[in-house]
Amino acid sequence: MNLMYVPAIAMVAIFMLYPLVQGIGLAFTNWDGYSPTKAFVGLDNFARLFTDATFQTALVNTLIYGIGCTVLQQVLGLGLAVALDGAGRSKAFARALIYLPVLVSPVVMTMMYYFLFQYDRGALNDILVSVGFDRIAWLSTGPGTVTIVVLINTLQFVGISMVIYLAGLQGIGQEITEAAEVDGARGLRLFRSITLPLLRPAIISSVIINLIGGLKLYDVIQVLTAGGPGYSSHSVSTLIARSYFGQQAAGYASAMGVALFVLIAVVSIFLVARMDRTGKDL
Amino acid sequence: MKLSRKTARAAIAALGVAALLVSATGCDRGTSSGSDEVQLFLNGGTDTPQYKAMTDLIAKFKEEKGISVKMTAASTDYEDQMKVKLASGDIPDIFTTHGWSLLRYSKFLEPLTDRPWASKVNPGLDSAMRDSDGKIYAFPGAFDTAGIAYNKDVLDKAGIDPATITTWDAFDAAAAAVAAKGSTPIFSSGKAQGPAGHMADYLAADSFTDAELTQMKEGTFVTSAYTKVLDRVKSWQSKGWFNKDYSSASEDDMARALANGTAGFEIYNNNILASARTYNPNANVGFIPLPPTNGDTPYLIGGEGIDSFGVSKTSSHKDNALAFLDFLAQPANAAALAEANGAAAGLVDVKVDFGKLTASYDKYVTSGSTPVKPYFDRVYLPNGSWNTMVATTDSVISGQSDVAGAVAQMKNQFATLYGQK
Numbered sequence: 001m002n003l004m005y006v007p008a009i010a011m012v013a014i015f016m017l018y019p020l021v022q023g024i025g026l027a028f029t030n031w032d033g034y035s036p037t038k039a040f041v042g043l044d045n046f047a048r049l050f051t052d053a054t055f056q057t058a059l060v061n062t063l064i065y066g067i068g069c070t071v072l073q074q075v076l077g078l079g080l081a082v083a084l085d086g087a088g089r090s091k092a093f094a095r096a097l098i099y100l101p102v103l104v105s106p107v108v109m110t111m112m113y114y115f116l117f118q119y120d121r122g123a124l125n126d127i128l129v130s131v132g133f134d135r136i137a138w139l140s141t142g143p144g145t146v147t148i149v150v151l152i153n154t155l156q157f158v159g160i161s162m163v164i165y166l167a168g169l170q171g172i173g174q175e176i177t178e179a180a181e182v183d184g185a186r187g188l189r190l191f192r193s194i195t196l197p198l199l200r201p202a203i204i205s206s207v208i209i210n211l212i213g214g215l216k217l218y219d220v221i222q223v224l225t226a227g228g229p230g231y232s233s234h235s236v237s238t239l240i241a242r243s244y245f246g247q248q249a250a251g252y253a254s255a256m257g258v259a260l261f262v263l264i265a266v267v268s269i270f271l272v273a274r275m276d277r278t279g280k281d282l
Numbered sequence: 283m284k285l286s287r288k289t290a291r292a293a294i295a296a297l298g299v300a301a302l303l304v305s306a307t308g309c310d311r312g313t314s315s316g317s318d319e320v321q322l323f324l325n326g327g328t329d330t331p332q333y334k335a336m337t338d339l340i341a342k343f344k345e346e347k348g349i350s351v352k353m354t355a356a357s358t359d360y361e362d363q364m365k366v367k368l369a370s371g372d373i374p375d376i377f378t379t380h381g382w383s384l385l386r387y388s389k390f391l392e393p394l395t396d397r398p399w400a401s402k403v404n405p406g407l408d409s410a411m412r413d414s415d416g417k418i419y420a421f422p423g424a425f426d427t428a429g430i431a432y433n434k435d436v437l438d439k440a441g442i443d444p445a446t447i448t449t450w451d452a453f454d455a456a457a458a459a460v461a462a463k464g465s466t467p468i469f470s471s472g473k474a475q476g477p478a479g480h481m482a483d484y485l486a487a488d489s490f491t492d493a494e495l496t497q498m499k500e501g502t503f504v505t506s507a508y509t510k511v512l513d514r515v516k517s518w519q520s521k522g523w524f525n526k527d528y529s530s531a532s533e534d535d536m537a538r539a540l541a542n543g544t545a546g547f548e549i550y551n552n553n554i555l556a557s558a559r560t561y562n563p564n565a566n567v568g569f570i571p572l573p574p575t576n577g578d579t580p581y582l583i584g585g586e587g588i589d590s591f592g593v594s595k596t597s598s599h600k601d602n603a604l605a606f607l608d609f610l611a612q613p614a615n616a617a618a619l620a621e622a623n624g625a626a627a628g629l630v631d632v633k634v635d636f637g638k639l640t641a642s643y644d645k646y647v648t649s650g651s652t653p654v655k656p657y658f659d660r661v662y663l664p665n666g667s668w669n670t671m672v673a674t675t676d677s678v679i680s681g682q683s684d685v686a687g688a689v690a691q692m693k694n695q696f697a698t699l700y701g702q703k
Contacts, residue, residue, distance in 0.1 A: 003291050030701075032666065034368035035389070054691070119527025120535065139530040142682055228472045229529040229680030231673055245362040246669030247695065 020261070026254035033250035045255035054231045055256060058239040061146055062260070065153065065235055066214035066267075072154040073210045074203065077161025082191075084162070085169045095166070099159035106156060110223040113152045117224075139225055142232025149220050149233060156220075157213065161206045168202030169195070208271045215264050236260045319352045320599045320606060323367070325360040325378035325588055331556075332589055335622035343609050349602045351376075375597040376606065381586045381657060383411055383420035385665045391419040391592040392600060399611035402629045409656045410585045421607045422628025423619040424587025427647050427654060428484065428551040429580075431558075434566040436465050436546045448580050450514070450573045453547075457523050460546035467523040469545035472676050474533040479659075479672035481549045484583050485511045486658040488575045498662040503696040505689055510575060512685045515678050529680050533557070541565040553588075555639055556624035568642040571652045582646060584654035587625050664699035667692075 027045055031038035049055050080098060084091045101109060116123045117138040125135040139145050172195060180194045218237040221227060227234035227242060234242070236256055244253035322340075326332040333355055340351045356363055360378065367373055368390060379387050394400055395417045403411065403418060404425050412418050430453075432444050440459035447453050457467035470477045489511050494504040518524060525531060525539065537557035539545035543565075548554055549572075558565045571580035591610070593603040609615060613632045620627040620634045626647050627634050636643040646652045659668055674691050677683035683691075 004294065034365040114530070118530055119525075120531075135526070137526045137529065140526070140528065140680060145529070225473055225529060226475050228475075228673075228676055230677030230682035232677075232680075232682045242669060242673075245359075245365060246666075247699075248365075248666030249698070 023254045023257050026251055027258050029251040029254075031250040032248040033244055033253075034248075038251070041251065045252045046259075048252060049255060049259055054234070055236070055239065057231055058234040058236045058256075059259075061233060062215055062217070062235045062237075062263075064146055065150060065217045066211050068150040069153045069157070069214035069217075070207055070210040072150065073158050073161045074206060076154065076158045077206065078165050078199075078203075080158065080162040081165030081169055082195075085166060095162070098162055101156045102159040104156070106153075106219040107223050109156050110152060110220045113148075114224055117148060140229065142229060145225050145229070145233040149217070149224060152224070153214065153217060153220050157210065160209060164202050164206040164209075165199065168199045171202075172198050204271060204274060208268060211267060211271070212264055215260070215267070236263075318599070318602070319350045320376060320602045321374040322351050322353045322591075322606075323360075323364065323374040323377040324353055324355050325380050326355060327357060328355045330355075331622040331624075332619070335618050336589075339610065339615055339618065342615070343606055347605060347609070349605065351606055373594040373596060375599050375603040376591050376593055378588065379420040379586065379590045379592045380588050381410065381426075381590070381660055382665075383418075383586060383590060383592050384413060385660060387592055388413065388417075388419045390594060390596075392595040392597070392604070393417045393419060394421065394593070394604075394607070397421075397604065397608060397611070399608065399629055402611075402631050404626075404628055404630050406584050406654045407586060407628060410660050411590075420586065420590040420592040421611055422586055423589030423591060423610065423616065424623040424625035425584060425620075425628045426551060426587035426623070426625050427582045427584045428480075429569045429571045429582050429646065431540060431548040431550060431552065431555055431567060431569045433540050433543050433546060434568060435543050436460060436463075439463050440465070440546070444568065444570045447570055448573055450575065453573055454517075457518070457546065458521075461521075461523060465543070466525045466539065466545045468518055468547050468549065469525045469531070469536055469539040470528055470548065470550070470679065471531040471533055471536050472529040472680055473531060474536070475669075475672055477533070477536065477548075477550050478675035478679055479668055480551060481515065482511050482671050482675040483658045484549055484572055485514055485575065486662075487583055487655040488572070488577055488581060490662070491576055495662055501700045503693040505693055508692060509685060509689050512675065512678050512688055514575075515675060516685050519679050519681065524679055537561055540567055552639075553624055559638070568639065569646070570642075571646055579653060581653045581655050583657060585657040585660060587620075587623055587628060589619050589623050590628065664696060666699045667695055670695040 026038075028040055028042060029038040030041045030044075084095050084098075115121075119125060119135055119137050119139075122135075122138070124138065129135060138148060176194065176198070177190070180190055185193060216237055217235050218241070221233055221235055221238045222241075225233050227238045231239070237260065240253045240256045240260070243249045243256065322336075324333060324336060333353075336353060340353060344350055354374070356378075360380065361382075364377060367377075368387075373390060377387075379391070383391065399421065400418055403422055407422055407425060411420065411422065430447075434444065437444055437456065437460070440456065440463045442456040442459055444456075447456055460467045470481065472478060486508065490498065490504060490507040494507045497504050525545070527535070531539075533554075534557070536545075536548055536550065537554055538561050540548055540554060541558040541560075541562035552569060555567050555569065558567050571582050573580055591607060593600060593607060597603050610619060611629060613629075616627050616629055616632040617634050620632065621636075624636075624639070625634075626643065634643075659671055663671070670692055674683070674688035677691075678685060678688050
């Protein structure tokens with residue numbers, strides 16, 4: 001056994017495995033989150049997940065955040081990568097500019113967007129008023145807020161997809177493109193039949209990273225509306241925090257956490273398996 | 283000496299693990315074992331008047347008694363941080379109980395019934411702070427009283443005398459008059475995750491009959507009475523009386539709206555009046571009692587203020603911590619704390635300067651002419667209901683849920699939490 005693994009294994013065991021096992025254990029109790037005692041309640045917390053309309057709303061939102069952000073990030077990221085691939089100062093500057101938000105804390109980024117979407121003193125509404133329109137309460141409905149959350153998260157992290165696709169594009173040998181062009185492939189045809197298939201590993205890497213990030217989304221929602229109006233923009237992550245601390249349902253929140261863990265694990269395993277297969281195909 | 287590759291690897295791995303363990307020693311439990319300092323965990327940031335007042339009092343205490351108190355300020359997530367501390371056994375010697383000294387924290391706190399100031403606690407706090415045996419677990423630094431905050435200039439413009447609002451019909455007529463003049467009748471905040479709950483809490487305080495309150499205490503949720511609370515909120519929502527940016531407005535926006543005269547009323551705690559004055563020192567603001575729903579007398583809501591403090595029963599500095607609470611209870615010190623809160627004092631022998639709010643306090647609080655009802659959730663709802671109360675009321679105001687759905691959600695949470703008791 002290589003002993004150099006020991007510190008890393010110890011870190012994972014202490015900071016990931018131990019909390020995971022503890023969390024799974026808590027999901028079978030009715031612990032309130034702070035009292036010295038807790039009672040075993042079997043599968044009650046898991047059964048409640050199937051009847052809790054709030055959890056179901058949060059689950060649907062989580063899928064919207066995960067899938068919506070991922071799809072938008074792939075489309076935008078790939079488009080930007082294709083447009084900004086190659087040498088040149090202006091392209092390098094544009095790439096840096098688009099990647100810059102990735103380096104900013106999502107809390108700070110969302111606060112900036114909050115100032116944009118505010119009803120009073122919000123930049124968007126000030127612009128609307130200046131051109132003769134009425135103010136709009138952008139964050140007053142569930143669907144509106146969910147859409148804005150998807151947009152904010154997408155715009156912040158589109159730079160990651162762009163960088164992955166740029167790496168993928170630069171890994172495609174020029175001889176392959178030239179050979180396709182000799183065979184008569186041009187423009188969209190070249191992109192669809194040659195570039196896109198060769199980008200499959202990059203696509204799967206980008207999808208996995210974005211999907212997991214979207215499914216775990218917390219900070220944008222918390223800063224923007226804290227899950228409101230009502231419960232309408234909660235993700236499972238924000239609802240876990242709300243249930244654990246606010247509603248003192250640590251056991252139930254843990255059951256939600258286990259459900260989210262299973263969801264992300266299934267999606268990740270499926271995509272990693274696809275990636276493996278793709279790698280073997282190439 | 284030349285180490286073999288295997289030995290070198292083992293040594294590096296051992297060093298890595300050792301570094302990990304050494305770094306873990308930095309995770310202290312926050313308690314003061316090994317030090318004479320009393321640890322105090324305050325519900326308030328370093329920029330709050332409470333923090334400043336407490337800093338001065340701690341310095342004065344050190345000068346008089348020679349005992350050091352180390353204060354830690356919390357963020358807006360004080361309650362969450364406190365729950366984590368309780369769960370991990372990392373309990374400060376003194377901590378803010380913020381309305382929960384009885385229901386949530388009493389099992390962790392030293393009973394304070396024998397302290398010299400305990401007999402002077404305002405009787406209005408008994409229902410929220412004393413258990414069935416009369417035991418009290420916190421020193422009440424403030425007696426938080428609240429009603430309906432208003433901007434007098436806005437009401438004057440609408441031709442309304444706030445003193446005449448003694449029924450809900452009169453309130454609705456006043457709100458309609460304010461709306462007709464282009465101001466927002468009722469300003470609140472969904473983003474702040476609190477004001478909606480306060481609104482429901484204040485309305486609920488007089489929406490239940492005595493028999494229904496008994497049922498609630500015994501674990502039966504009275505749907506019809508709670509429906510009355512949200513029906514009233516819904517009627518205001520249907521008339522478009524809430525601010526259009528309700529969902530995204532913050533607590534600062536509430537203070538600003540009251541200060542700048544864009545809002546007529548706010549149903550929230552009286553701290554909002556002090557905050558409004560930070561935006562506009564000349565803001566013409568005050569408060570009135572809430573009109574009755576079941577009874578016939580307007581009432582105020584009152585309870586354990588934000589600056590109430592308990593002593594951990596497992597504290598290793600219990601004597602010094604108790605001495606500090608006794609020091610805080612001295613009239614001049616208690617007055618300084620209450621004034622920092624913009625609230626009445628928790629002890630009856632303490633005189634507080636309310637500044638420009640003196641007229642409202644004199645008329646409704648100091649005179650004792652207005653009955654004070656306890657915060658509904660602290661007495662009649664199981665511990666942990668607050669967030670659901672906020673979210674369900676928020677759902678009605680924002681139109682995300684109808685009244686029946688919101689009430690059903692409250693009932694469900696009530697049953698779940700009551701089952702955990």
